[in-house]
Amino acid sequence: MSDLHANLAALGRVADTAEAVVFLGDAVDDGPDPAAAVDWVRRRATYAVRGNHDEAVGNGGPTGAAPAWADLAEASATYSVNLARWGFQPAQDD
Numbered sequence: 001m002s003d004l005h006a007n008l009a010a011l012g013r014v015a016d017t018a019e020a021v022v023f024l025g026d027a028v029d030d031g032p033d034p035a036a037a038v039d040w041v042r043r044r045a046t047y048a049v050r051g052n053h054d055e056a057v058g059n060g061g062p063t064g065a066a067p068a069w070a071d072l073a074e075a076s077a078t079y080s081v082n083l084a085r086w087g088f089q090p091a092q093d094d
Helices: 034-044 052-059 067-085
Strands: none
């Protein structure tokens, strides 16, 4: 799977029933829950690679978004970075 983009609700039941998860990047950016998405990937992915949005949020730089989406992508990356800077912790599973 790939392109989670901080939208945990989009996972639905697909990921919950998988025996193994190969994550192909872009856990963060564009969605409401970047820290929780990274936490999910860390806990559930058997293998994972960093996507261009993950790189932009983690290390700065452009997301590579198309010009029409560049402003939104920059704002979303800034949101994700600020959550990390402020020490946001994802909710723990009960």
